Amino acid sequence: MKPSIIYAAVIVLIAGIFHTGSGNAEYADVVLNKRAEKQGMRPVIYPHWFHRIRFRCKVCHHELGFKMRAGANDISMSAIIDGKYCGICHNNDVAWGVENCDLCHSGLPGLKTGIKGGAQTGGPGRW
Amino acid sequence: MDSRQREAGKMTRFRRRRTAASFSSDTWTVARSWPVVCALSTLFALLVACNTETLKSISTPSPPSASAPTENAAVAAPSSPAASRSEKWKSLTADGLHDPRSPAIKLLQQPAEALAPLPSDEAGNKVDWIAALDQGLINPRTNIRPDTHINVLDLDIFLSLNGALPIVKFPHRQHTMWLDCENCHEQIFKKKAGATPITMTDILEGKYCGQCHGAVAFPLTECNRCHSVLHRDFKKALAESKNKVVVRPK
Numbered sequence: 001m002k003p004s005i006i007y008a009a010v011i012v013l014i015a016g017i018f019h020t021g022s023g024n025a026e027y028a029d030v031v032l033n034k035r036a037e038k039q040g041m042r043p044v045i046y047p048h049w050f051h052r053i054r055f056r057c058k059v060c061h062h063e064l065g066f067k068m069r070a071g072a073n074d075i076s077m078s079a080i081i082d083g084k085y086c087g088i089c090h091n092n093d094v095a096w097g098v099e100n101c102d103l104c105h106s107g108l109p110g111l112k113t114g115i116k117g118g119a120q121t122g123g124p125g126r127w
Numbered sequence: 128m129d130s131r132q133r134e135a136g137k138m139t140r141f142r143r144r145r146t147a148a149s150f151s152s153d154t155w156t157v158a159r160s161w162p163v164v165c166a167l168s169t170l171f172a173l174l175v176a177c178n179t180e181t182l183k184s185i186s187t188p189s190p191p192s193a194s195a196p197t198e199n200a201a202v203a204a205p206s207s208p209a210a211s212r213s214e215k216w217k218s219l220t221a222d223g224l225h226d227p228r229s230p231a232i233k234l235l236q237q238p239a240e241a242l243a244p245l246p247s248d249e250a251g252n253k254v255d256w257i258a259a260l261d262q263g264l265i266n267p268r269t270n271i272r273p274d275t276h277i278n279v280l281d282l283d284i285f286l287s288l289n290g291a292l293p294i295v296k297f298p299h300r301q302h303t304m305w306l307d308c309e310n311c312h313e314q315i316f317k318k319k320a321g322a323t324p325i326t327m328t329d330i331l332e333g334k335y336c337g338q339c340h341g342a343v344a345f346p347l348t349e350c351n352r353c354h355s356v357l358h359r360d361f362k363k364a365l366a367e368s369k370n371k372v373v374v375r376p377k
Contacts, residue, residue: 024217024221024222024223025222025223025224026216026217026222026238026252027251027252027253027343027346028251028252028342028343029222031224042226042229045224045225047238048343049238049241049254050236050238050241052256052267052305053241053265053267054267055267055268056267056268056269056305056306057305057306057310058269058270058305058306058307058310059267059268059269059271061306061307061310062275062307062309062310063270063271063272063275064271068310068338068339088271089271094271102229102230102231103231103234103235105229105231106225106226106229106231106235107224107225107226107229108223108224108226109226111224115342115343116224119341119342119346
């Protein structure tokens with residue numbers, strides 16, 4: 001019994017060390033930087049808190065088909081301009097349009113794609 | 128290396144494998160006693176706290192802009208209620224994600240401005256999102272396309288009846304206020320109650336409930352929000368629940 005408890009404690013320790021994410025970021029902020037920085041733009045910061053005041057999860061994760069894994073969605077500017085992904089709202093009709101580059105591309109250089117703000121599981125941040 | 132040494136090496140590897148295997152299967156069986164669960168939770172909470180502090184000190188960039196003094200002033204003056212409320216949410220210039228030199232930083236809404244008026248909470252975004260919905264303080268859109276069918280279900284599932292922790296009451300109402308059935312069924316959970324083998328180990332690894340809880344929905348430090356029904360109150364909870372399914376242990 002005792003060794004098992006020690007192993008469990010070690011696992012919890014490791015989980016605590018690796019899954020706390022960026023300490024200061026707001027809970028569930030997402031960094032998208034698969035393409036941005038390679039193409040000379042700041043990484044995108046997607047704040048869940050801002051969007052969930054205005055939209056229920058089901059709008060993006062059901063109607064628009066966003067997968068619940070940071071980095072699992074193949075988002076490109078051309079897709080957005082075609083009205084897919086963010087582009088279904090960010091079209092100067094529901095929300096600001098794509099010409100306001102800096103409003104989304106507002107992250108610090110060098111950030112890695114993933115879910116931030118103290119996430120404690122691999123959850124949507126695993127990729 | 129002679130044959131005896133090789134044999135000894137094999138045995139060590141075999142023992143290691145055995146230990147690893149036995150650990151994965153019986154960890155949570157062992158952890159089914161209150162003292163152990165309490166100790167582990169405390170340890171976890173401490174670690175999370177320590178890490179957050181350490182990471183803050185390491186990762187906070189020194190904002191070169193003129194906003195630095197105001198930041199410090201807000202942190203140093205917790206006496207006014209407004210200041211103490213805004214401390215719950217870091218300014219975008221100090222969150223370690225936004226570039227303080229970005230031209231957008233003055234235009235984007237600050238978390239404190241949006242979240243402070245909403246019902247308070249201790250974890251996650253420090254907002255009780257369900258209370259915010261129930262009290263009508265926010266009314267987020269349910270759909271973009273006019274023909275999308277909105278599914279809402281009021282059905283409680285009672286799980287984990289024999290655990291050492293209180294019984295889990297899963298309310299569909301609160302979940303379907305935010306999510307559609309298809310977000311969970313059938314990919315993450317089978318529709319048949321009890322057909323999905325959910326374990327805390329898997330949840331902590333980001334599977335099942337852990338896909339959202341611990342990343343975007345309230346974090347896994349909040350044990351009692353899911354394990355919410357004390358065993359002695361089970362009958363009362365069943366009576367209070369309008370629509371329910373009880374998952375009996377096999």
